[in-house]
Amino acid sequence: MQTMKLESLTQSIGEWLRGTGPESDIVMSSRVRLARNLPQYPFVSRASEQDRADIERFLRERIAMAPVGKSLESIDVGGLEEIDRQFLVERQLISREHADAQGARSVAIDQLEQVSLMINEEDHLRIQCIHSGLDLRGVWEQIKVVDEQIEQVVPYAFHPRFGYLTACPTNVGTGIRVSVMLHLPALVITRQIDKVFRSLHKISLAVRGLYGEGSQAMGDFYQISNQTTLGKSEEELVEQVGDVVPVLIDYERRAREFLVRETEQNVHDQVSRAYGILRTAQTISAEETMQLLSRVRMGVLLGLIGDVKIADINSLLIRTQPAHLQKLRGVELDTKDRNIERARYLRQHFEAGGQNVN
Amino acid sequence: MKCQQCEKQAVFHITELETGSVRELHLCEDHARVYLNQAEGSGGPAEDAEGSGAAPGGAGSLNAGLGVGQTADELAVLDQKACDMCGITFFEFRNQGRLGCPHDYVQFAKELEPLIANIHGATEHTGRRPSRSKQLAGDAAGDAAGDAAADGTGELTGVIGLRHEMKEAIACEDYEKAKENRDAIRAIEDRWIPTDRPERQE
Numbered sequence: 001m002q003t004m005k006l007e008s009l010t011q012s013i014g015e016w017l018r019g020t021g022p023e024s025d026i027v028m029s030s031r032v033r034l035a036r037n038l039p040q041y042p043f044v045s046r047a048s049e050q051d052r053a054d055i056e057r058f059l060r061e062r063i064a065m066a067p068v069g070k071s072l073e074s075i076d077v078g079g080l081e082e083i084d085r086q087f088l089v090e091r092q093l094i095s096r097e098h099a100d101a102q103g104a105r106s107v108a109i110d111q112l113e114q115v116s117l118m119i120n121e122e123d124h125l126r127i128q129c130i131h132s133g134l135d136l137r138g139v140w141e142q143i144k145v146v147d148e149q150i151e152q153v154v155p156y157a158f159h160p161r162f163g164y165l166t167a168c169p170t171n172v173g174t175g176i177r178v179s180v181m182l183h184l185p186a187l188v189i190t191r192q193i194d195k196v197f198r199s200l201h202k203i204s205l206a207v208r209g210l211y212g213e214g215s216q217a218m219g220d221f222y223q224i225s226n227q228t229t230l231g232k233s234e235e236e237l238v239e240q241v242g243d244v245v246p247v248l249i250d251y252e253r254r255a256r257e258f259l260v261r262e263t264e265q266n267v268h269d270q271v272s273r274a275y276g277i278l279r280t281a282q283t284i285s286a287e288e289t290m291q292l293l294s295r296v297r298m299g300v301l302l303g304l305i306g307d308v309k310i311a312d313i314n315s316l317l318i319r320t321q322p323a324h325l326q327k328l329r330g331v332e333l334d335t336k337d338r339n340i341e342r343a344r345y346l347r348q349h350f351e352a353g354g355q356n357v358n
Numbered sequence: 359m360k361c362q363q364c365e366k367q368a369v370f371h372i373t374e375l376e377t378g379s380v381r382e383l384h385l386c387e388d389h390a391r392v393y394l395n396q397a398e399g400s401g402g403p404a405e406d407a408e409g410s411g412a413a414p415g416g417a418g419s420l421n422a423g424l425g426v427g428q429t430a431d432e433l434a435v436l437d438q439k440a441c442d443m444c445g446i447t448f449f450e451f452r453n454q455g456r457l458g459c460p461h462d463y464v465q466f467a468k469e470l471e472p473l474i475a476n477i478h479g480a481t482e483h484t485g486r487r488p489s490r491s492k493q494l495a496g497d498a499a500g501d502a503a504g505d506a507a508a509d510g511t512g513e514l515t516g517v518i519g520l521r522h523e524m525k526e527a528i529a530c531e532d533y534e535k536a537k538e539n540r541d542a543i544r545a546i547e548d549r550w551i552p553t554d555r556p557e558r559q560e
Contacts, residue, residue, distance in 0.1 A: 122456070167456045
């Protein structure tokens, strides 16, 4: 395993926004994570500074022995500046908790940014695998291999009855969290989204906004995941989430068709205005940018805006995030200056493309 | 008297008469309201799913599976119970919503079971199991044949306690004892953690 320079990442947009894969007009990404712990140490929240350093080194060195370790690069998250940690959060390579935590911690990622191994998050090891579009099966097959390889060199805390042992009992058993990130603007506009979420809760699925827990669903991006981790096999839990996705895709498609059929002028007006603001604003927040990009994204998919590519929108979604914007510009900026810089970046981007609204 | 579910003063003292048993509840105003609403409405434990995802600070929902069914005295005794390895008390766990070490699942198995059932609607893991550990257990002179020890977790969590003892011994300048502890830790780690590169799988 090598150590990695973050700057090399700014040139790409990472896996979750690549905008390819099945159903990628609605499904942004598919993700599975596994929570694992070492039996010979206390859980992270109770581990001493020395313990955390020992856990981090043990896991990093051990993972390097596994075949998967050869394709991974390690980043010392504890030693990063805040902006760099934020950068990794925006790319979904680490969680907000991992960024904000204390003490020795690191993440190992592969070149494609599909696999990321967080050391000393809430659990000693969090294995994450993410693919663009709808591909839960593919993600599961990949993460299973990673987990099996690590298991050859690392003892996992396991209980014959309770399964893989985790710091929080809500993760015990399989330690698996299966999730899909969906873009559901039409369900939001037609106000059906709450109804959909209520029915998801009834079948024990959780709904969160972009960037995980607590955060508001920015830009109509929603993450659907399993709530329970014990009593069902990993495959069953993958299926539980996977089964509901085609239904949601169908709802969103029908809502989009409805919008075009019944309120075409209105929708066309909304997306055109959104596009107009993005191309002309002089100062703009990250939240507003997300919201407007979401609308434009839908407009492109509905054929209401020509000449803009979905990949372009996805790239703007990540590059207008606070840490990405600052990295691209090579300077640290406060919120006010960031908003000005973000507006400038958007204008330049669209001018260079020279696209027009239909 | 404290509320069975939080630190506040218990102001509601409820006696539930069930078939063949009497159950005492001591709750603060807030938790009494939650409890009474639960008893009235259709909201069973499954409705209490909020926060039982990966959300941090899930202590509130964790507590939902505890307390009810135990008297204040029983709960007070239970709260004092500490893990032999990491030393966390059940009270600390209830407050933080995070366990201290993997051994807690053995030490507090009885107390955690209703809580786990409440969160997951199940108490038996049916998914994957570590495969390497089973082989290792077979190779390891056959003395670890018991089911619970079959994956090494049982012995390895012992290291947490031994490490703690070793630190104490060093602090007391009892180097003999510290050396014993260190050797014991090494023996366990050598047995369960392969020191060399793993052999290639075919």
